[in-house]
Amino acid sequence: MGKRPEAVESAVSDSERLLFGGPLRYDTGWSEHADAFLQLGFRAMTTRLPGMLASSLRLARQADARATRLVLAAELGRGLAQAVSLLAVNDALGKLLTGPDITQRLRSAAPALVVMAAVMLVSALLRAASTYATGRLEPKVERVATELYLERAANVELAAIEDHAFHKLLDTAQYGARSARHMIGYGTRVINSMISLVAAAGVLTVLHPALLPLLVTMTLPSAWSALVNARRRYESFHTWVQHARAGQLLGSLLTEPAAAPEIRVHGVAPFLLRHFRSMAETAEAEQARLSRLAARTGLIAAAWTGLATLATYATLGALLLAGAMALSVAGTSVIAIRTGAASLDALVLDINELHEEALFVGDLERLYVAAAERAIPAGGEPLPENPQEIRFENVTFSYPRDPGPGPGPGPGEAHEPHEAGETREAYETPETPPGPTPAHGSGSAPAPTPAPVPPPGSGRTPAPAPTPDIARPALDDVTLALPLGRIIALVGENGSGKTTLVKLLAGLYTPDRGRILWDGVDAARADRRLLAERIAMVAQDFKRWPFTARVNVAVGRSAAPMTEERMAASIAEAGADAVVADLPRGLDTLLARNFSGGHELSGGQWQRLGIARAAYRRGSILIVDEPTAALDARAELEVFEKIRALAGKGQTVVLITHRLASVRHADLVHVLEHGRLVESGTPEELLARGGVYAELYSLQAEQFTARLPAQKPV
Ligand SMILES: Nc1ncnc2c1ncn2[C@@H]1O[C@H](COP(=O)(O)OP(=O)(O)OP(=O)(O)O)[C@@H](O)[C@H]1O
Numbered sequence: 001m002g003k004r005p006e007a008v009e010s011a012v013s014d015s016e017r018l019l020f021g022g023p024l025r026y027d028t029g030w031s032e033h034a035d036a037f038l039q040l041g042f043r044a045m046t047t048r049l050p051g052m053l054a055s056s057l058r059l060a061r062q063a064d065a066r067a068t069r070l071v072l073a074a075e076l077g078r079g080l081a082q083a084v085s086l087l088a089v090n091d092a093l094g095k096l097l098t099g100p101d102i103t104q105r106l107r108s109a110a111p112a113l114v115v116m117a118a119v120m121l122v123s124a125l126l127r128a129a130s131t132y133a134t135g136r137l138e139p140k141v142e143r144v145a146t147e148l149y150l151e152r153a154a155n156v157e158l159a160a161i162e163d164h165a166f167h168k169l170l171d172t173a174q175y176g177a178r179s180a181r182h183m184i185g186y187g188t189r190v191i192n193s194m195i196s197l198v199a200a201a202g203v204l205t206v207l208h209p210a211l212l213p214l215l216v217t218m219t220l221p222s223a224w225s226a227l228v229n230a231r232r233r234y235e236s237f238h239t240w241v242q243h244a245r246a247g248q249l250l251g252s253l254l255t256e257p258a259a260a261p262e263i264r265v266h267g268v269a270p271f272l273l274r275h276f277r278s279m280a281e282t283a284e285a286e287q288a289r290l291s292r293l294a295a296r297t298g299l300i301a302a303a304w305t306g307l308a309t310l311a312t313y314a315t316l317g318a319l320l321l322a323g324a325m326a327l328s329v330a331g332t333s334v335i336a337i338r339t340g341a342a343s344l345d346a347l348v349l350d351i352n353e354l355h356e357e358a359l360f361v362g363d364l365e366r367l368y369v370a371a372a373e374r375a376i377p378a379g380g381e382p383l384p385e386n387p388q389e390i391r392f393e394n395v396t397f398s399y400p401r402d403p404g405p406g407p408g409p410g411p412g413e414a415h416e417p418h419e420a421g422e423t424r425e426a427y428e429t430p431e432t433p434p435g436p437t438p439a440h441g442s443g444s445a446p447a448p449t450p451a452p453v454p455p456p457g458s459g460r461t462p463a464p465a466p467t468p469d470i471a472r473p474a475l476d477d478v479t480l481a482l483p484l485g486r487i488i489a490l491v492g493e494n495g496s497g498k499t500t501l502v503k504l505l506a507g508l509y510t511p512d513r514g515r516i517l518w519d520g521v522d523a524a525r526a527d528r529r530l531l532a533e534r535i536a537m538v539a540q541d542f543k544r545w546p547f548t549a550r551v552n553v554a555v556g557r558s559a560a561p562m563t564e565e566r567m568a569a570s571i572a573e574a575g576a577d578a579v580v581a582d583l584p585r586g587l588d589t590l591l592a593r594n595f596s597g598g599h600e601l602s603g604g605q606w607q608r609l610g611i612a613r614a615a616y617r618r619g620s621i622l623i624v625d626e627p628t629a630a631l632d633a634r635a636e637l638e639v640f641e642k643i644r645a646l647a648g649k650g651q652t653v654v655l656i657t658h659r660l661a662s663v664r665h666a667d668l669v670h671v672l673e674h675g676r677l678v679e680s681g682t683p684e685e686l687l688a689r690g691g692v693y694a695e696l697y698s699l700q701a702e703q704f705t706a707r708l709p710a711q712k713p714v
Contacts, residue, residue, distance in 0.1 A: 079195025176364025
């Protein structure tokens with residue numbers, strides 16, 4: 001196991017290096033999955049069997065208790081029917097092969113034959129009942145497990161979503177729901193095979209004590225080969241899951257509308273296709289490796305089975321020759337051995353499948369536990385009713401760093417569950433080489449922000465720029481006040497920590513050090529849901545929901561009943577009336593081009609809807625991060641007017657903008673640099689001070705006042 005990291009390193013393709021900066025493999029198992037792998041041994045598998053059966057039963061009962069009872073009863077009945085049928089065969093054979101007169105023999109065998117026919121009928125009816133109930137049960141089990149997965153995933157802290165290890169668990173656990181569904185079928189089959197095996201083993205033991213060990217020896221090779229292959233598939237799946245996602249990402253980039261213009265203008269398609277092929281070929285090589293190993297294991301197992309079969313029949317022959325066994329008993333033994341071997345084979349395979357599925361359900365269960373540990377805490381202290389001030393006291397915050405070689409999710413790239421089963425299916429049949437299949441995202445870890453270059457002639461010595469590879473906090477010992485009911489602007493160059501600060505304010509992250517006090521109540525101890533109730537946020541990269549315009553606004557407070565008055569007022573407040581009026585179906589227009597009837601908005605139009613969404617939320621603190629980046633000059637003025645008006649109504653506005661002209665109306669400006677607070681004051685005070693703010697302001701102002709060079713006469 002210790003060898004794997006080198007193996008992984010040597011297999012990395014140029015595409016992975018170029019596009020993703022390194023090998024996209026998880027160093028599986030030797031960390032959190034080690035237990036799961038070790039549990040793939042035969043003994044562990046059998047000792048875990050009751051637990052596995054119990055967990056699928058629990059899920060099934062949760063999903064549909066009636067259907068579960070029906071499946072159980074039908075499968076138990078079928079197992080018993082098989083046992084009865086074997087006993088009847090044994091009885092009929094015994095009667096047919098012994099006795100003087102054939103008519104007499106047939107007559108005495110008749111009741112056993114009638115029992116066999118009746119059992120077949122009952123068995124067929126039970127099979128139909130089981131098929132019906134399983135068909136009803138399986139999708140429900142998958143739904144219940146998926147809902148739990150989504151619910152838990154949506155409730156974790158933002159930091160968990162951005163955490164590499166947690167994201168990996170999210171990635172792998174998504175297949176657990178599909179596995180939970182499969183476990184129902186395998187679970188019932190295991191019960192069924194176990195009952196018929198007990199019957200066959202009982203019959204064999206009665207016939208001759210030597211036959212049972214022979215039966216076991218004949219089945220061991222297939223058990224071994226199934227186990228070894230399952231172990232390899234699971235291990236490979238875990239190692240390659242991120243690689244598969246990245247391949248899928250390349251595929252979807254080639255078809256997604258957002259990338260389409262650039263792909264065409266810059267001619268990116270051949271480049272992406274080339275790397276898609278290269279990554280697919282790397283994945284194919286892994287599938288080929290698995291198939292090669294599976295074939296080799298299969299051959300060894302077949303040779304072993306052949307020898308065991310030979311030994312079995314040789315033993316039977318020897319017993320016959322030695323006169324230790326009657327011919328009729330030998331005949332029954334052959335049938336019982338064949339039935340028993342088939343049952344044992346099926347049982348071993350089904351237990352193995354059940355176990356393999358249980359490993360994926362195990363991932364899901366691990367996710368449930370991890371998600372509960374990293375869930376946004378419920379409850380907490382209430383916040384003051386009408387706080388006067390929010391105070392950051394010596395707040396330091398660093399983003400969690402990704403230790404792995406491959407990329408984790410990009411910042412803010414919330415995990416979206418994939419189409420269940422797509423990536424994993426590639427590993428279910430090692431004979432089928434998979435190509436990369438579509439994924440919803442990948443990304444790279446955030447690059448360190450380059451040091452800002454001092455403006456020429458500014459005369460100011462900038463704070464020393466941190467070297468990119470040395471971790472520095474995104475916020476470093478920040479102490480500042482946000483007086484409520486005012487307009488507060490946060491200013492600073494790219495990467496200075498403005499967005500991080502408002503994310504902490506909104507309770508999306510908690511400080512590593514220091515406190516955020518709402519009139520003396522520490523936000524870390526406050527009820528986070530009540531805190532979020534007070535916040536309305538237009539983030540820099542706010543979500544453009546692929547739903548109707550109406551939902552895009554109302555999603556600001558989705559728990560509240562949707563009212564036309566509130567909708568109209570919010571749209572008016574954001575100055576988005578013209579945007580809505582231009583839509584072909586007004587508020588009911590679908591804002592997703594990739595659906596039929598879908599419509600696309602311009603960046604500025606989206607921005608207005610984003611502001612309408614925040615207005616619809618009616619939070620007492622409105623955070624607007626670059627609200628006018630995509631707006632034209634007139635629209636920008638208008639939006640700032642609207643924002644100012646909101647503050648006039650008592651709402652607090654925390655504004656992040658690079659347009660310093662718009663900051664003129666702020667009551668208070670905080671200036672950040674490399675995560676530190678460097679200046680605070682009113683815009684006038686800061687201009688007069690001649691510091692960072694004044695410098696940035698004059699830089700922008702100069703752009704408008706600078707004379708254009710005179711045109712040279714031709
Ligand atoms: N989700 C994240 N994970 C890791 N690092 C992050 C994340 N978001 C931001 N950072 C890093 O934190 C630092 C501060 O980023 P932040 O987004 O707060 O800056 P900003 O002042 O809002 O920048 P801009 O003006 O470009 O929006 C940067 O170095 C950035 O790379």
